[in-house]
Amino acid sequence: MTKHQTLLTSSEIGSIWTNFMYDSMSECILGYFLKDVKDEEIRPIVQLAYDNSAAHIEKLTSLFQREEIPTPTGFTSNDVNMNAPRMYTDTFMLTYINHMAKVGMLQYSGFISMSAREDVRNYFTDSLTDTVQLFEQSSKVLLSKGIFVRAPYIPYPTTKDFIDNKKYLSGLNPLSQKRPLNVVEISHLFMNIQTNLLGSKLALSFAQASAEEKIQKWMLKGRDISKKHIQIFTKTLLENDVQAPSPSDVAITDSTIPPFSDKLTMYHMSLLSAAGIGNYATAAAASQRSDLILNYNRFSLEIAQYTKDGADIVIEHGWLEQPPGTTDKKKLARNKETTD
Template sequence: MHDRKVRLTSGEIASLWTAYMNNSMSKYILKFMLKYIEDQDIKPIIQKTYNNASKSMEDLASIFENEQYAIPNGFTEKDVNMNASWLFSDTFCLTYVNHMAKVGMIAYSGFISMSNREDICDFFSIGLTETNNTYNESLKLALYKGISARHPFIETPKHTDYVDSKKYLSGLNPFSDKRPVNAVEISHLYMNILTNAVGAKLCLAFAQTSTNKDVQDYMLRGKEISQKHMKIFVDTLMKDNVDVPQVPNVTISNSTTPTFSDKLIMFHMNLIISSGTGNYSTAASASQRSDLMVNYERLSFEVMRLAKSGADIMIKYSWLEQPPGIKDREKLAKNKEKN
């Protein structure tokens, strides 16, 4: 039974707010994509994803109203120029939805783990199921069309083994041989190559369509960092003679027409960066070769500095919507004393 008399916890408030902001942003990215998609196999998946985002926003608004919870501003029709020229190829749209579904599955899993109330858990569980379906459908179509690269192939293990030396964990000493990367490390290296490829294309698309110099410079810096990180991961695999499959041809047009608001694209990049930082942390904890762990930590710091400069830009132009929080009790007390 759904007990709506139970107050929302801080975890549920945070999760609902984040879900609304993310779906709000996705809705208008997808709406623009739908206008120009010609591939009749890809369009239904984009349409379904758009419908899910729109429905989620409606359901969230209903929850907010029932809880007397201020509905976030998020994004509106004003944040997308539907008259702008086409920007993303059909292939990019499919790859984008597949990539964002990965981000969404992680997010919804986190929301569920931070929720207690039955109706809120049910809502996020439905979101997770829909996002998982989107991922599976987009992956299946990409494989069918030959536009989705698989992870590198390695020899299937014929027996089990145990680590017999601490040298297995080493990798920082330039004068000693490193062991070859293992399957777990390969999978994370390649996953981070793919995510950086999508991120670099998004940065370029946003840079060429923004009219704000601060945003343009920020996006170009983000593109350079993504390409730099891709090269580091590719070189690591190639040093061990691991073939790196070609990443999908996620092309964008040469349009310079303002398409999305600077507020939306800066929020989007913040979401991408947060996801990327999480990927690096997971990869670092899963990798057993010390040089890989150090690399992920070093690159994470570079990404966090980029995120900080992005937040500074958003604050400068009043684009950073503040998450729900608690009152500063000391400030309230001091103001009371003054009165």
């Protein structure tokens, strides 16, 4: 009896397509990092991250071919200039990999939950394991070098308590004193400061290297948005006598020769923007002080508009690769009517 392979669902196709785009971008960036990294403790981390992305691309390409689905173009050697001078310090590379591993862990867990076919689930489970190991190893090196940025400390609680007043949820009235932040709110403020710090550095490096004025302005606008959000989140922590995180040396050089294509950098910033909106939505849902919720919601709208402006630029250049979609049945019917 012949055993037929179950067809991929729309969610599974969407997941492997998205993963291919992400890892093809990562392979370009990490290959460029490998060219320049000098620190003997950091180099193995960069190599591991590169090897993971290359292996994922190989497996995904094979899966697309078996299913007779067109393999996405994604990003190729044409999107990275290996002759470009060094743009990023070794510490930046390590911090970047650690942060993107966090993004990957969230992404892969989501892909697993949307997949039914066993081989697809196994692939994403293995990829999640790879990413967890990358996060663990990069974290160990950050810690050993004393540059792992820890969340703020607070005194240990001594009692259990329950909320007995609706004022606990307030915070919009500027004339009333806001209650102290709780640990859940602090953790999200800390995380969003960290992600914006990295995003602002990347945006600056992409603006610095781009030759197109419109893209330079869009990247610098992204940096300015990140800086503004960092300032507001930091102010919120300091008002509660909680020390804001101090970033490690994640510097970029003064090179203006682009290591990556504008197509890749625009995609990367859009990817980070989408992740930022997700982070803010999670933070808003987890926070209980109304002023925090309001900030996260209005910041999400600001990033959404920024992302839309970026998408307009990408479409103008013909860089936006379209995900697989369903057939437009109405269009088919109209075309049939005109040919009858």
